[in-house]
Amino acid sequence: MALLSCQGIKKHYRHKHALDGLNLEVKAGEAVGLLGINGAGKSTTIKTLLGLVRKTAGHISLDESQVGFLPELARMPEHITPRSFVALALRIRGRGTSEADAALAETGLGEEHMSRHIRLLSKGLRQRVALAYALAGSPRLIVLDEPMSGLDAIGRIAALELLKKRKAAGAGILICSHIVPDLVRLTDQVLLIHQGVVKQIFPITSHDMDEVVMLEQALRHWSSQ
Amino acid sequence: MQRRSLMAVVFVLCAGVSLHVLSRHYTSVYSATAHLSSQAPAAFLVQSVAAGPAPGLAADYNIIAFSTLFYEASSRQLSQQEKMRAYEYLFNYIDQAQRFDPWFWDVYRLAIGITGFVPEYTRKAILLTERGAHQRNWDWEPPFLAGFLAHSLLNDDRLAVRLLQLSATRPGAPPLALGLAAKFLAGEKGSRQEGITFLEYMRRLLPKEYHGYIEQRIARLKSQESEEH
């Protein structure tokens, strides 16, 4: 069953076609990766799908009841504690706020950081809070834009394991990342986007280095176009 | 935004515009002090802009400025020219204070008690107090005091009668107000004793710093009275 599907999505700015007829589908228990060079249209795709950017044309079908979203971080709310921040996500998803601590702990945030203002946390810890916000309450569709940004190696591995667990539990994941090995480890297929169009679709089956090399070669190929 | 939500938003928007226009039409005329503005020095405009929606505080500022300048001027030896300049400033302060808050008692206390005794400003101070007396419509004191000054310092009994009659209509006005009005109307001079009573009343009204000038006048009246006897 498709949690998210879109056909022929177009987004035109005054002097630029950011998306030009993009098709995509994310099913329950499936992870789809978006790969592309800077400015290819990955973030615009996510923002358009979630309604943050208005599409120029096309059709989007999205189960709005349960979506967890981790935006590419520019900033975090500074004057609130991680506990209160995650509690908001839980309330929005109709869950009890008592799950906030568990959601934060799942991303590796220590108890001592949960009741301090977010402005006092390091970049990596903030990223864990943002991840907890996206995953709290076990949403059925998880949309992640550069989720590993700012995380250390241990944090990255833990985040990947957590996302794998969610996928196994039946959640659909749409992830956009520049880190090719992470995409290969987590996803079932990777869409290579260039100039707002899906140029190639790579099914990921073996999750090994060969697939990493293949994706990197394809990326290099399209970036030189 | 869905069609129904959009219609609701547009409906509330139109209701908001209607309420705004309706209210503006009726409440824009509401101003307690508009008719008092007879002149508009730049300082008044600047203070108005600074005070914004809190005109009362601007009046308080002018009263403080008055007191400060008066204290400075009284504690120094000033030339006649400097004195006149200081009096001009002092009068401007109470004039502006009145425009901001025409009900403020300090304005009239200072107008009658201080600027009223400066010959060049006596009439202006009395007229300012008369304007304010129409605003402070529960108070008999300002028109009573101004009326007495009009009689004793300006020898303008028509003005004095007008002010004393105004005072007599106010709740709690002393019979003296009506009595004096009747006397002045008949062209009689008020007695020195009444003048002394008035000045002693003024002395009670004003702070210590202002007593010197009033006491001089009381002493002068008393010496005139004893000379006559």
Added chain:
Amino acid sequence: MMHIKNLALYSFRELMGMLVVRITLAVAVLLPLAAWIFSQFFLMELTKVQLDVMTAGSYLLGMVLILIAVVPMLGADIGGRLCYFYLMPPVSRSEYMLGRFIGAALLLLLLFAVLLAGSEALIAMALEHAPADRRYGISWETGLIIAGTACYQSITLLAAVFFIAAWATGFAELLLFSIAACALFWIMPPVLEAMKNPFLMVGVPTWIVSLVHGIAWLLPEMNAGQFILAALHGQATDYTMLLLHFLGHAGYALMMLMACLLMFARRDL
């Protein structure tokens, strides 16, 4: 509705987490003391002077809270793209904006509750200690009129700031236009007052008069200071006029908020 409530409570909590907000509230608590000290420079009508300070303080603190707390919050949401967190489905853009607005309005209500308590404390002190013949005009309702009018005028300004946030592209733009709105709200009553003065208006070109009146029609009537001044001196409050004044502000705030929702629904974030 649940999302609006959740976001409103969250926004209130977030604003209360700001140090500047807590400092502003502390200033509001201490304002009656400052008013009392200031009034000691006067001889008569000390309560009137104290409540003048409370009036000016109410307007100023309302504006300060909007400029130093709400504007940075909205600036971070829109310029810093923090709103992406809050706008994830199923939260709609309208729910987000209304939730944020109600949260900020709750903060203003808290501020004016503190200021109301301060004003009433000063009035109680005056009724207790002022000589009987000097109590004219001192009444409990004056404190209510001060806090009430300042409160709804500040909420109107808040709605105008939200309208600006609906189209501003970043924090700098939002701050600039919000400061301009505050300045217009502050300056317009005395300028309109001055324009009633025939001595001042001699020589002023007609088009300037029309322009100022035109701008004035775009703003709500900010002359509640006149109601307060009259009430401070025991003048009977014209409640019909006050109700119309309040309705005008409610209408203006609704107008701004609905325009904000319409514009925000159509923009790219």
